[in-house]
Amino acid sequence: MRLKDEFSHNNDDDDEEETKTMSQCSIGALQQQQKNVVVVVGYALTSKKVKSFLQPKLEGFARNKGILFVAIDQNRPLSDQGPFDIVLHKLTGKEWRQILEEYRRTHPEVTVLDPPDAILHLHNRQSMLQCVADMNLSDSYGKVGVPRQLVIKRDASSIPDAVAKAGLMLPLVAKPLVADGSAKSHELSLAYDQYSLQKLEPPLVLQEFVNHGGVLFKVYIVGEAIKVVRRFSLPDVTKRELSKNAGVFRFPRVSCAAASADDADLDPSVAELPPRPLLEKLAKELRRRLGLRLFNLDIIREHGTRDHFYVIDINYFPGYGKMPGYEHIFTDFLLSLVQSRYKKKS
Numbered sequence: 020m021r022l023k024d025e026f027s028h029n030n031d032d033d034d035e036e037e038t039k040t041m042s043q044c045s046i047g048a049l050q051q052q053q054k055n056v057v058v059v060v061g062y063a064l065t066s067k068k069v070k071s072f073l074q075p076k077l078e079g080f081a082r083n084k085g086i087l088f089v090a091i092d093q094n095r096p097l098s099d100q101g102p103f104d105i106v107l108h109k110l111t112g113k114e115w116r117q118i119l120e121e122y123r124r125t126h127p128e129v130t131v132l133d134p135p136d137a138i139l140h141l142h143n144r145q146s147m148l149q150c151v152a153d154m155n156l157s158d159s160y161g162k163v164g165v166p167r168q169l170v171i172k173r174d175a176s177s178i179p180d181a182v183a184k185a186g187l188m189l190p191l192v193a194k195p196l197v198a199d200g201s202a203k204s205h206e207l208s209l210a211y212d213q214y215s216l217q218k219l220e221p222p223l224v225l226q227e228f229v230n231h232g233g234v235l236f237k238v239y240i241v242g243e244a245i246k247v248v249r250r251f252s253l254p255d256v257t258k259r260e261l262s263k264n265a266g267v268f269r270f271p272r273v274s275c276a277a278a279s280a281d282d283a284d285l286d287p288s289v290a291e292l293p294p295r296p297l298l299e300k301l302a303k304e305l306r307r308r309l310g311l312r313l314f315n316l317d318i319i320r321e322h323g324t325r326d327h328f329y330v331i332d333i334n335y336f337p338g339y340g341k342m343p344g345y346e347h348i349f350t351d352f353l354l355s356l357v358q359s360r361y362k363k364k365s
């Protein structure tokens with residue numbers, strides 16, 4: 020951990036002023052203004068993410084706790100910037116991953132949230148859920164699995180046969196195999212009959228649709244902290260609807276809407292949050308298996324059951340701005356990271 024005094028930058032007695040980079044100067048200047056800085060967080064985020072995550076309430080909170088957020092300039096070498104205690108990022112692309120890997124190698128003292136290869140694991144909707152399937156979590160609080168699914172790499176005409184062979188039940192949710200955050204990766208459809216499946220565009224994952232009463236739970240994880248919220252989701256598909264409908268229908272991003280289902284008048288058996296001990300266990304194990312500290316899960320309860328849950332999606336560095344109390348949780352987490360490093364050293 021960098022303590023207050025180590026941070027103060029005295030320009031007068033610095034002979035190497037000319038070799039100092041712009042970002043070091045500006046961090047120094049910011050530190051002058053913010054005397055109690057203990058943690059410097061470099062961030063590389065999309066402009067959308069900066070807007071939703073780095074809200075004034077977070078920056079204000081952080082400032083009071085001695086945390087300074089500094090934008091990483093992607094046009095300059097990362098090593099010339101900082102010094103950072105933590106690097107926070109959500110950018111895609113091989114080039115960026117290589118930059119970060121190199122930086123992790125040369126700056127082991129910096130906590131990079133999170134390792135690029137661990138994030139990559141979530142960019143494929145098959146590997147994303149593998150950890151949950153392997154875990155086979157089942158205890159007195161409930162059971163957590165993943166919907167049955169099939170990966171189609173190519174050749175849409177083979178889908179009806181492949182689905183029949185695998186014994187998947189309709190309706191099916193068709194999801195692009197790649198989940199890299201692009202608009203296309205969020206284009207999902209619901210398929211009511213086997214033959215229309217030929218219209219889909221591989222590579223994709225075909226997942227059994229699980230009726231869940233139109234409500235899903237978003238479980239946000241920030242290190243060891245967990246926060247759960249309710250969101251509206253797709254309504255149940257009845258047997259009657261299934262027999263009457265045919266075709267493949269694109270559906271919008273229902274659960275991403277800002278409207279939370281937390282205050283809605285819902286059937287209590289649908290609205291009841293998953294048991295806390297079950298989520299604690301799931302989150303702890305996923306943190307370990309995925310090697311990630313910043314992610315969320317979309318989890319649904321099979322309608323008509325009390326404790327059968329399915330994880331349908333895992334997202335890296337999700338929309339924390341929508342998580343109630345994120346400014347407290349996130350700043351505490353950042354401080355805890357630096358404190359645990361400091362403890363390890365002493």
Ligand SMILES: O=P(O)(O)O[C@@H]1[C@@H](OP(=O)(O)O)[C@H](OP(=O)(O)O)[C@H](O)[C@H](OP(=O)(O)O)[C@H]1OP(=O)(O)O
Pocket residue numbers: 067068071109198199200201237272274275315317332334335336337338339340341
């Ligand atoms: O922007 P938001 O707040 O809607 O956040 C998105 C997430 O919404 P959520 O927190 O689950 O409500 C969203 O979650 P879903 O995939 O919609 O479940 C994703 O995490 C999305 O990131 P990406 O496009 O997959 O890279 C997130 O988008 P980015 O902010 O990372 O671009």
Ligand SMILES: Nc1ncnc2c1ncn2[C@@H]1O[C@H](COP(=O)(O)OP(=O)(O)O)[C@@H](O)[C@H]1O
Pocket residue numbers: 166192194198204205206207226227228229230231235251252253273274317331332
């Ligand atoms: N297997 C499923 N059963 C029921 N609903 C699903 C299933 N998979 C996805 N959904 C619905 O589709 C939405 C988007 O799917 P998701 O896998 O979360 O993709 P994205 O990464 O685009 O958020 C979910 O929030 C949920 O409403």
Ligand SMILES: [Mg+2]
Pocket residue numbers: 274317332
């Ligand atoms: Mg989702």
Ligand SMILES: [Mg+2]
Pocket residue numbers: 198332333334
């Ligand atoms: Mg997702």
